[in-house]
Amino acid sequence: MSPDAINVDNIEFSYGNVHAVKGITFDVKEKEIFGFLGPNGAGKSTTIKMLTGQIFPKKGKISVLGMDVTKKTGRVQARIGVSFEQTNLYEQMSAVENLKLFADLFGVKKFDADKLLAMVDLHGRNRDHVSTFSKGMKQRLMLARALVNQPEILFLDEPTEGLDPVSADNIRKIILKERERGAAVFLTTHDMMEADKLSDRVAFIHEGKIVALDSPYHLKQKFGKRLIKVETETASGELKETEITMDEPYTADDVRSLFAEEKVITIHSEEASLEDIFIQITGRGLTG
Amino acid sequence: MSIRRIAVLLKKEWKYGSRGFFFVFAVAAPFILTVFINLVFGSLFSGKPKVGVFDMGHSSIVSSLKEMVSVELKEYESEQSLKKAVERGVRDVGIVFPVNFDSLLERGNSPPLVLYFWGESLLKDRAVAAASVLSRIRDFSGKKAPVNIVSVALGKEKGLSLKDRFIPLVVLLAVFISGFALPSTSLAEEKQKRTLGAVLTTPVTLRDVFAAKGLMGISLSMIMGTAVLFLNTSLSGRFGLILLILFLGSIMASCFGLMLGAFMKDISSVYSALKGLNIFIYGPGIVALFPQIPKWVAKVFPTYYVMNPLMEVSNNGASWKDIRQEFFILLGFLVFFVVLVGLIAGKTRQQET
Structure with missing residues (x-):
C-alpha cells in the first residue's frame, strides 16, 4: 500500500458561530486523483484552505507529505500547488510575469515560463496583460501557476469551470499527466462526469461532513x-x-x-x- | 520571515505598485501643494518687496531709494499711517527716517532707524528691503552700516509667515500619504482581488507581505519627506538627525497603513477610513496652521512627535538635546505600533481570504 500524501484526522473549523467543517477524516494516497464533491457551502473551500495552510483547523490534525501543516506550513507550501476557483491573478502583469513572480517566491531557479504557458495553450499571449484575458484563459493561467514548482500535491478547485469543451479536455489531460509525473491531485468539481472520469476515489461532503467515500465504481455498485x-x-x-x-x-x-x-x-x-x-x-x- | 521572499515582493511592489493611482497621488500631492503654497503665499513669481517710509527730515537716502528697482517705495505722511499700512499688510516693511538723519550720518553718528515689518511678510522681502536701505546708507556715509536698526513686528501674527505655517502640514502630507496610504490600499487591493490568498499558498507568510509593503511605504515616505523639506528650503539643520526622524516617521506611517489595510476588506473601505483618519494623522499640521489653537492640542496626536522635531531641527536649527524628549516619545509610540502590527500579521492568517 502506497504511503499517504494527505492525512486528515477529524478536523473542524468554524467562522464565528457557523460550523463549516464538522470533524472530517480521510486520506489521499500518493499519485491518487481524489475528487472532493459537494454543493456550495458544504465545506469544500474551507477544507482546501486548511489543507493548504491558509487557515488552521480549530480541532483535529492534518498531515501533508508527512508534515503537520499547522507547524510546518512553509515547508508544506513549498511542495504543493494550488489553483483556485475564483480568479486571483495580478491583472496588471503579463502571463509570464505572473508565473515568474511565483517561481521567484518558490525559489525555483531554472524556470521556463514559455514552456508552461504552451502546455496550457497560452502561447502567443505570453507578454499580454492578464486583464485582457478571457475567463477560460485566466483559469488556464492559474493552473500553470499551480505547476511552477512541480508540486507533489496539486490542489485544484473547479479547474474546468467556464472552459470550452476543448480547453476543459486539455486541462484533464494535464491533470492525468501530473499524476503520471508522480503528483497526487486533490480535485473539487461540480462536473460529475469529470469527477467520474478522473478520480480514483471521491468523497461527498455535505453540511461539513463526509457522507460517502470510495471509488466511483464502488459507489455506483453500492448505491446505484x-x-x-x-x-x-x-x-x-x-x-x-x-x-x-x-x-x-x-x-x-x-x-x-x-x-x-x-x-x-x-x-x-x-x-x-x-x-x-x-x-x-x-x-x-x-x-x- | 525570509529576506529573499521579502525582496521579491518588494520588487513587485515597486514595479507594479508604482503604476497605481495612489502611488502617483502620493508622489504628486506634496509637490502640487508645495507649488500651490509658493504661488499663493510667496517665493515663486512673487513681486518686489513693498516698502513704506515716513521721512521726518527730507533724507536724501529716501530719494535714492525711490530710484531703486529692487523695491516698491511709498512715502507716508505720518508714522501712524505707516504703521497702519504695515499692520494691514499693505506694506511688507515700513521705515521711519528721523529728523537730521543725513547730518547725523555725516558727523559719523549712528542714528536710530525704526523698521516695522508685517508679520506675514516673506523673509526674502524683509531681507531685500533691509539690504536696499543699508546699501544706500553705506553709499551715503561711505562707512559700513553706521546705523542701529530696531525691528518691530506688526500685525496679528508676529512669528511665522502663513507660508511657513503651511510647511509642517505639507511635510506631514509627504511622509504620511506615501507611508500610510500606500501599504493600506495595496494590502486591501490584494485582499479584494484575492491575490493575497494566492501568495499565501506559497511559502510566503503574512509577515513577509507586511514587511514588503511596509518597506515600500517607508522608502517612498523617506524620499517624499526629504524632497518636500528640500523644496521648502528647510534643510538648514542637522541632516543626519533630520533623516533619522524622517525614518522613524516613515515607520510610524507604514505601521498605520498596515494596520488599516489588515482590517479593511476592500479599497472603498480604505478610502472611507482614510477620510475619517485624516484628522488623526494631519491634526498637528492643522494646529500649526492656526496659532490661536493651544499647542498642547497638537501634542495629543502621535504624528506631532514626528512633525515637531522635524520642523525644529530643519527650520529652527534645534539640536539633539532640544528634541530628545519628543524623540523618545516617538520611539515609544513606534515600539508599541510595531509590536501591534506584528501581532496583527500573526493573527490575520486565521481570517484571510
Missing part, C-alpha cells in the same frame, strides 16, 4: 441502480417507455417478453451517475 430503458410501439402506434432493473432474477424474462409481445424501437442500459448517488445519500443535488 442499473436500468435498461426500452422504447416500444403499441398496436395503436403510440410510443411507450419501460424501465427494467438490471441484476434481478426477473430481468431476463422481462426483456424477453417485451421483445416477444411488442415492437421494440430502442433499447439501452443506464448507470446511476455520481449526482444520482449524491441525491440518494443527501436528499439534495450538487449544484444547489
Whole structure:
C-alpha cells in the first residue's frame, strides 16, 4: 500500500458561530486523483484552505507529505500547488510575469515560463496583460501557476469551470499527466462526469461532513441502480417507455417478453451517475 | 520571515505598485501643494518687496531709494499711517527716517532707524528691503552700516509667515500619504482581488507581505519627506538627525497603513477610513496652521512627535538635546505600533481570504 500524501484526522473549523467543517477524516494516497464533491457551502473551500495552510483547523490534525501543516506550513507550501476557483491573478502583469513572480517566491531557479504557458495553450499571449484575458484563459493561467514548482500535491478547485469543451479536455489531460509525473491531485468539481472520469476515489461532503467515500465504481455498485430503458410501439402506434432493473432474477424474462409481445424501437442500459448517488445519500443535488 | 521572499515582493511592489493611482497621488500631492503654497503665499513669481517710509527730515537716502528697482517705495505722511499700512499688510516693511538723519550720518553718528515689518511678510522681502536701505546708507556715509536698526513686528501674527505655517502640514502630507496610504490600499487591493490568498499558498507568510509593503511605504515616505523639506528650503539643520526622524516617521506611517489595510476588506473601505483618519494623522499640521489653537492640542496626536522635531531641527536649527524628549516619545509610540502590527500579521492568517 502506497504511503499517504494527505492525512486528515477529524478536523473542524468554524467562522464565528457557523460550523463549516464538522470533524472530517480521510486520506489521499500518493499519485491518487481524489475528487472532493459537494454543493456550495458544504465545506469544500474551507477544507482546501486548511489543507493548504491558509487557515488552521480549530480541532483535529492534518498531515501533508508527512508534515503537520499547522507547524510546518512553509515547508508544506513549498511542495504543493494550488489553483483556485475564483480568479486571483495580478491583472496588471503579463502571463509570464505572473508565473515568474511565483517561481521567484518558490525559489525555483531554472524556470521556463514559455514552456508552461504552451502546455496550457497560452502561447502567443505570453507578454499580454492578464486583464485582457478571457475567463477560460485566466483559469488556464492559474493552473500553470499551480505547476511552477512541480508540486507533489496539486490542489485544484473547479479547474474546468467556464472552459470550452476543448480547453476543459486539455486541462484533464494535464491533470492525468501530473499524476503520471508522480503528483497526487486533490480535485473539487461540480462536473460529475469529470469527477467520474478522473478520480480514483471521491468523497461527498455535505453540511461539513463526509457522507460517502470510495471509488466511483464502488459507489455506483453500492448505491446505484442499473436500468435498461426500452422504447416500444403499441398496436395503436403510440410510443411507450419501460424501465427494467438490471441484476434481478426477473430481468431476463422481462426483456424477453417485451421483445416477444411488442415492437421494440430502442433499447439501452443506464448507470446511476455520481449526482444520482449524491441525491440518494443527501436528499439534495450538487449544484444547489 | 525570509529576506529573499521579502525582496521579491518588494520588487513587485515597486514595479507594479508604482503604476497605481495612489502611488502617483502620493508622489504628486506634496509637490502640487508645495507649488500651490509658493504661488499663493510667496517665493515663486512673487513681486518686489513693498516698502513704506515716513521721512521726518527730507533724507536724501529716501530719494535714492525711490530710484531703486529692487523695491516698491511709498512715502507716508505720518508714522501712524505707516504703521497702519504695515499692520494691514499693505506694506511688507515700513521705515521711519528721523529728523537730521543725513547730518547725523555725516558727523559719523549712528542714528536710530525704526523698521516695522508685517508679520506675514516673506523673509526674502524683509531681507531685500533691509539690504536696499543699508546699501544706500553705506553709499551715503561711505562707512559700513553706521546705523542701529530696531525691528518691530506688526500685525496679528508676529512669528511665522502663513507660508511657513503651511510647511509642517505639507511635510506631514509627504511622509504620511506615501507611508500610510500606500501599504493600506495595496494590502486591501490584494485582499479584494484575492491575490493575497494566492501568495499565501506559497511559502510566503503574512509577515513577509507586511514587511514588503511596509518597506515600500517607508522608502517612498523617506524620499517624499526629504524632497518636500528640500523644496521648502528647510534643510538648514542637522541632516543626519533630520533623516533619522524622517525614518522613524516613515515607520510610524507604514505601521498605520498596515494596520488599516489588515482590517479593511476592500479599497472603498480604505478610502472611507482614510477620510475619517485624516484628522488623526494631519491634526498637528492643522494646529500649526492656526496659532490661536493651544499647542498642547497638537501634542495629543502621535504624528506631532514626528512633525515637531522635524520642523525644529530643519527650520529652527534645534539640536539633539532640544528634541530628545519628543524623540523618545516617538520611539515609544513606534515600539508599541510595531509590536501591534506584528501581532496583527500573526493573527490575520486565521481570517484571510
